[in-house]
Amino acid sequence: MNRVNIKVEVVKVLEPKKITMGSGVKHDILELVVKDKTGTITLVVWDDKIILDLEIGCNLQILNGFVTSYRGEWRINIGKYGEIRRI
Secondary structure, X not given: OOOEEEEXXXXXXOXXXXXXXXXXXXXXXXXXXXXXXXXXXXXXXXXXXXOOOOOOOOEEEEEEEEEEEEOOEEEEEEOOOOEEEEO
């Protein structure tokens, strides 16, 4: 699913990671658990979109995110064309 626009609240912030894709390309990622009135989901923020001073309870606006499944778990991603803002 593409073009996901949603307002969420941060429930959990994990440590930033460095990953290497199968193609050898390296990325920085930050994983968060976020919620809205429908439930919780993992939010993955990639590379230059990472905001390091996020904390539990802060509210975010996600614009143009995309949903993927990783190891059977649905995730919202903020990649090259997405935006994430504090609200």
